[in-house]
Amino acid sequence: MNISAAIHDAFVLLFSGDSTLWSIIWVSFKTSILGLAMATPPAILTGYLIASHAFSGRRVAIWLVQAALSLPTVLIGLLLYLLLSRQGLLGHWQWLFSQSGIIFGQAIIALPVLTAFTLSAVQSADPRLAETAITLGAGRRQVMLTVLYEVRFGVMAALINGFGRVLSEVGCAMMVGGNIAGETRTITTAIALETSKGEFAQGIALGTVLIVLALLMNAALLLLQGDTRNAEHLQ
Template structure:
């Protein structure tokens, strides 16, 4: 099959509403969004606390968070495989080769991305913001919300990058999910499988979906930032 024919067939699959193709897309979106949702709140709070609090070992913690950003997802998949296997510490959960296992992996993968972006955004805030809020009688919870509101676009960027990271990873999903058709086959594992079989149409179609989602997410962030900047000029 020529590249032109494969591209033609790929768009045919997308516009024809191919059930197998959209099932794969649904599994990817479901596991990625749930995994990101589970990691978001604790990661944002941890990022804020690491950035705003002084404690022994803080620089070591920051170094570990930043190092975790480059941790291969296949290694995370291997560690989870060992934990979730029948002889593993979490084997009684029966999450290996299931969507629950993939969701756990996605949450772990998203965690350092969300922490690092939030940490960086909070560190860039003028410290007088928190000091002013404290002077006005705000408690610690209110101070945190005030600072996070100030850096909301940094948090949005964290969420978008975290979603992109978990949606596009293949190593962990392959090892923990097992690439089971209709159950744990995600966009990236399907692309790897179809390409290895020499069937490029479905792989190209799924690649188009990934690119479209990436463009859409970043367009939303740019629009939000643009609206805020324009409102600021009007004031």
Template structure:
């Protein structure tokens, strides 16, 4: 039975099934948009926390690290309450829409991006920023100099954020509603098809998810110069 399901999955992938590739399109579109929104904010916050001393800095770092462990279904629940009709943002009508899905993915990606950027900047040689300041560089120039030095760490942060977002199911199910052709993502579709006993499409989408992970991480290796 398993062999038959795997064979049917590859047949489904090769047939160019419109419903299957629409699910992949929705997942990639929303994930990339969420990262586009979250990355500039998170990288700036990660750099600011790492490079500045302020009251409550340790608490901020601790909360950032704690937020990495929050279940995505809990984030989905909180966002559901905010976006529901009686909620404070109910007038936006984002619940069960791609906008709400993207909002949830932004909230999931932010802690990962901030934490990884923070770690990368803290690991950088402090003399780099000191030298730039001595040469008269502005705060913005110093920031770009340091971020350029730790660019591979920032790239790893972005890829880790993408991986967490595209693989999560709890928030996408609660906020997106798993609506076919609109908010049905790869992970929610796998959960749905498996519960229905339709293993072929679930396996096919799993293969696509693994392929995406391999391609993205392979690209990072090539950029880092570790692959030959």
């Protein structure tokens, strides 16, 4: 393998507007964003409720959320495959080997990440914030929104990490999507396929996209945090 030639060919693919390459990138972005959007409302609500309410079994709930973070995505893919297959409980949905199935899988993968980060962020908030809001006559919804706004950077970190998690996973997308060209082939499944065939140019190009995206997302969060803190300091 000529590494220099593979890197050169990778950048040619990226900047030549190769339709196959950009189709793979589009499928990855589409399924990841929709999966994240599906998981975000219930995950943030669950994280907030666990963190801000005392109830029987709360420690078990926190333990389950933390444990879900370490579940291999290929295991989630296997479970979804069994559920979505023709003989499975959800087989009538006909989502196996489709983008809908991948989106469903991405949502399940993102759910514990978003929940755990939100839970941690709300737990770290000053408890007097909610108490003050209640004293001023805020309802439950207003209290929740006030607390979540206060810990917004933790929630934003949850979204960034959740997006990175679903965009970079391969096991679930491979098993549920089937790696069908133009339909369910994502960045990670394409990298795995092309590398196994000894075709490294496309893999390097797609890997470069993942690296650049990760750098941009984290840079944006850091810049936003810095700008907000500077504004608060000036006030």
